[in-house]
Amino acid sequence: MDLTQPTGNTVTVNIDDESYHIHENLLMKDMDFFGxxxxxxxxxxxEEPDVFDAFVQWLYARHFIKNPSIEVALKLWTFGHRISCHKLQNCVMDYIQDYYLFNRECMEVAEVKYIFREAPALRSENVLQIFCVAQLHYQATxxxxxxxxxxxxxxxxAVVGSYLRFECDNLSDIVDCNPKYRGPREGRWCTFHIHDPGNEKDCAMKPNDDDDPS
Structure with a gap:
């Protein structure tokens, strides 16, 4: 796969039998890819080819040209964690919220299992896990x-402890809100985004729908 936008030197990245020629400066911006x-x-x-392919789409377009499956999206969020790219994680989180909102889908066992048991080691109570328990609570209530x-x-x-903490802990302000919703109502633009210190506004906030999704 050749990506030939004139943005400087390229590096070759190999995923299984697939090779990508990616502009080096893009892999140095807002992430620690080379680290x-x-x-x-x-x-x-x-990394899985489908996950890295979605990453390359985002790297050049800053959105997804082809909509990834929810399984790929969840893995892409953890890939963003691996390379310390909060902008990628926030974009993927928007996609995850939109997926469950527009498809009227409930979380399934395989998705929750990945988030809590099969994802690479992340610090406990990461934002993806918090969204997961918020979504499960909303599904139940x-x-x-x-x-x-x-x-x-x-x-x-593995999800039980987080689910119970969500019900009685410091997240009570969003317990009864639709976690899929992202917009001006109650000022919940980026509840599940990751913000770098001093750059809380730098997360490209955008609503997912003008209609009331409740």
Whole structure:
């Protein structure tokens, strides 16, 4: 895959049998890509091809040209964590919220299992996990999906502690709000974004829908 925009030198990144020629300056902006993957001629990245392909789309367009599956989106969020790219994580979080809002989808066992058990080691109570428990709580209390949430809690026991903390802890201000919604109502533009210290406004806030999704 050749990407030939005239933006300086390129580096070769190999994913399985696929090679990408990516402009070096893009991999140095707003992330620590080269601190994560050492460059010795070609760079070899241990990531799933679909996930890295979505990353390259975002790198050049700052949005997704092809909509990734929710499985790819969740893995792309953790890839953003690996390379310390909060802008990628925030863009993916917007996509995740939109996916569950517009498709009227509930979280499924496989998705929760990835977020809490199979994702690379992240610090506990990361933003993706907080969104997950907020979404599960909303499914149980507002969407009346009691049985499905119960089944998830029984199968993915790692989520139980976070779910209970969400109900009685410092997140009470968003307990009864739709976590999929992103917009001016109650000022909830970027509840699940990651903000760098001193750059709280630098997260490209945008609503996901003008209609009331509740």
């Amino acid at each position: 994560t993957f050492q460059a010795h001629g070609s760079i070899f990245v241990d 507002q969407d009346m999906e009691y049985a499905s949430v119960r089944d998830i809690l029984l199968e993915v026991t």
